[in-house]
Amino acid sequence: MNQIFVKPEKCMGCRSCEIACAVQHSKDKNLFSAMLQSPPPMKRLFVEAADGIRMPVVCRHCEDAPCLNACISGCLYRDDKKFVRRRKERCIGCWSCVMACPFGVISRDKEKHIAVKCDRCHKLDVPACVSACPTRALVLADVDRMAKEKRQRLVLVETQAVTL
């Protein structure tokens, strides 16, 4: 399975990923009309800065996903690519998934009154955030096909993430 990996040491905090994400989830999927869309399209990942670290925080599509466990309406499900996705018409805006996500990457669409989360750009080969990253702080890689050493180095961030 392809996973998005984050390399905080390469992130400049330019937020290209955030813009690309919002554009990809806009009506016409281009920057200019996205800028004019009202209400504006929402991003699904967040560039965060903390003491000595800068990084995009993105949905991990966790193996044991807390959001999926918390969903009380049958909205969230795991698709055949193992991505945690929404059946939008099922969302009742109870915000249980917002409460459960340890990464804080599920938001509220206040207009449509539904939860908004990363869909891993399931229709694209490479997610918009990864394509947009100029420094390759976001990379797409298949863990199963990686050399062990490389895997361990990359997985570090993921592992810390999952144990939070």
Added chain:
Amino acid sequence: MRYVIIGGSVAGLTAAKTIRENDSSGDITVISGEKSRPYYRPLIPLLIAGQKSEDEILYPEDPLEGKNIASVLGTVVGVNVKKKKVLLASGERLSFDSLLIATGGAALKPPIPGLEGKGVYPLRSMANAVQIRDAAASAKSAAVIGGGLVGIKAALALREQVTSSGRAPREVTVIEMLPEILNGRLDRRGAAIVRAAVERKGVTILTGQAVSGIMRTQSAVSGVKVRSGRMIKADLVVVAAGVKPNVAYLKRSGIGTNKGVLVNESLETNIPGIYAAGDVAEGRDLLTGAKAVSGLWINALEMGRAAGMNMAGGNVKYPGFLSVMNAAEIAGVPFISVGLIEPKGGRYETVSREDENGYWMLVLDGDFLIGAVFIGDLQRAGIYTSLIKNRIPISKVKNKVMKRSAVYADYLSQ
């Protein structure tokens, strides 16, 4: 192995699925008392005002399909722990090697004179909600006994049902015994904020008032009398006074019960090979260690999974659940509450803030966050849930946590 699961809601279904993932050949039977495909119980209040239809709250697909799991429709009336048999009301007996009790809870019936009879409804099942919806269509006024989450959702739905059809709004009154609604689900300030929003929708809320009787005419309910002597007009009464675990059928079985079925850290009862999970189980609160019955979907799911693993030969410890882990939007006010939100005793530190974005409140016990309430702005609330649930010390980022400005990156920089 013959696995029998009593109860076909979230705890039982999750256990069945988990057992199958860990044991591809064992016989698994789920006994369920409800005819329909499983449904999302937390959504039943949405049926009342027609925001959802019955079909729309069913599981989108049959969770047992294609997993070689048998399902039996029936009511269990007893368990023989020596012969390892479950007795059904139909007279049928099912043998088991490993048993899960996941019979959930039933609506609590407060001892109120006149409660039995037409016009008074509990709100616990899909059938209850449909009855209320249909009966409400001709009701000019309604009363809800109990100001918890279910009661408040029912009251708003009863108010909404008529206003949306264009007739004069129905009089709806909530009667709560305690000084404030949503007791235990929100702190006092938080509950007051939600209460004001509910009242703005036209629902009358009476707190600190006990119901002393249901008033009836010959054929129908006419109102609710409270202890102060006041009479509240109501053509329909919803009882939402809480839930009690369904354990009556186990009384003479030898399986240990208190409020619910008592379980240890493995979710096993006093009888080896017999487990309990979900709203029927009495386990422990993760933060206080006190015995508790949960009543929350996510806890039922987690218990069902842990029990399923152990039934299939695993050795999973379930450390306990958070008794408070609620998210909802009530009368347009979104909120999340997690952990110990009204701690007793002096060693806790609390910090709160109220501004144009809403209200939040955090409770700390030394280096640990133990409680959190968010109203209005819910962004990143899950980070706080994770800190509470996983008992992560916040020492280095305490300043940011206390200002409600912690982000995920903070934990990597620690």
